[in-house]
Amino acid sequence: MKTAMRMFFKALRFVIGPLLLLWEYVSRPKGVVRTPERQTEVDQQCRQMALYQYQTCPFCIKVRQEMRRLSLKIERLDAQHDESNRANLLRGGGQAKVPCLKITDAKGESSWMYESTEIIRYLRGRFSAT
Numbered sequence: 001m002k003t004a005m006r007m008f009f010k011a012l013r014f015v016i017g018p019l020l021l022l023w024e025y026v027s028r029p030k031g032v033v034r035t036p037e038r039q040t041e042v043d044q045q046c047r048q049m050a051l052y053q054y055q056t057c058p059f060c061i062k063v064r065q066e067m068r069r070l071s072l073k074i075e076r077l078d079a080q081h082d083e084s085n086r087a088n089l090l091r092g093g094g095q096a097k098v099p100c101l102k103i104t105d106a107k108g109e110s111s112w113m114y115e116s117t118e119i120i121r122y123l124r125g126r127f128s129a130t
Contacts, residue, residue, distance in 0.1 A: 017056035024061045031071035039071065042127060046074045051119075052089045052100040054080040059116040060099045066120045070127045074101075 034042065051067070051074050053060035067074055077085040079098050090096045093112030101113040101122070113119050 013056065020056050020058060020061060024065065027065070029065060029069040031068055034071065042071070043073050045126075046072050048104045050075040050077050050102045052077050052079040052085060052093075052102065053098050054078070057098055062116045063099045063101075063119050063123075066123055070123055072123065072127060 051060075051063060053064070053076055055078065064076070077088075079086045079089050079096065079100075086096055089098075089100055089112075092102065092110060093100050093114070095114065097114055099114070099116050099119060101119045102110055103113065104110045113122060
């Protein structure tokens with residue numbers, strides 16, 4: 001029974017995954033336009049962040065759409081197929097759960113933020129008014 005359930009959900013992901021990616025592409029938001037100087041500043045701040053994600057996770061898609069809307073160039077790390085990224089996520093954040101935003105401060109210390117709604121709220125608060 002356990003194997004049958006696994007096979008069912010694997011087949012479901014195989015069918016729904018491409019549809020989710022197509023929807024993400026079709027519904028791409030336009031990004032905010034900043035002055036070149038301000039965008040360079042924002043890009044510099046984004047270098048201190050990384051998004052651990054699964055490509056077809058609906059919550060990860062939601063965060064990526066907000067990143068596009070805010071014109072943020074945050075590094076995206078595949079935690080589903082790349083074992084080293086998954087291990088780093090587990091070691092640093094304590095959970096192998098996505099989406100997860102890793103934020104490194106000026107001292108080099110990292111904080112790990114889970115939950116798409118929390119991540120989006122943080123990104124909007126930090127970058128919306130710019």
